Amino acid sequence: MPDPYAASRAAGERIEALYGRPVAELAADTAPGSMRHALLNSFDALQYADRAVTFHAEQLHRLTHPDRAIESVDLGHIADATRRLAHAVTVRDSHAQVLGDVLNSLVRVHDVTSQASAAPQALAVTPAPPPAAPTEPARSR
Template identity: 45%
Template sequence: MPYPVSKSLAERIEALYGRPRADLQAHAATTGHPTMLAALLAACSTVELAEKNIEFQRERLLHLVDPGRDIGPSTPGHLLDCSRRIAEAVVIRDTQAQHATAVLQSLHRAPAAAPVPAAATARAAHAR
């Protein structure tokens, strides 16, 4: 199943930094200090993990309520546990996504530096 929220965040991060997520993760891992990029990638990973957990718990819940399955004395407890875990994962996903989106909205790509014309470079070198 695709994970739409984390996919959208990853695409926005890639667009902002102009590189694929894998490259950005490798770059973030090489810096020795916290960066905005590392924080955004961590938030994206947290959202992705929450979405995976939602899907896993959903599948577990569907298995527990399968019409062909016998309902035992522990089934209601398992149903409540799945429901609680889904609710927790949704809260985590939504909170992390909201914060990451707010940060992404506050950032923008800096325009690329205009190349210096060769004539200006030659004049500067000649003036020395």
């Protein structure tokens, strides 16, 4: 059986590589509204989705165990467990896809202190031109 936590494990390793610190340490000092906060919230959702897949797979396995006699009443429960498992897999895969795409778009900045200590460069600011006056008078109906 494939690793049910492969998606969240890979995302966690990528976050740790990106920030250079363990996820638990990153979560301790995260400011709401930051990219790191959003990444960690997405990572938590992915971990929850991984656990849901495992839970529903175990539930379906328990309902369809070879040593268990399946009666007509169980068919609804089996169909429901199958539907829930399929939904959990879909949710997990979508979380993994979005989080993976975001993580792939980010790169680690290696030396932030030397960039921060460099003198900020002035930006040339030009004022916006004033709006043009209308050439024709406005008509009313």
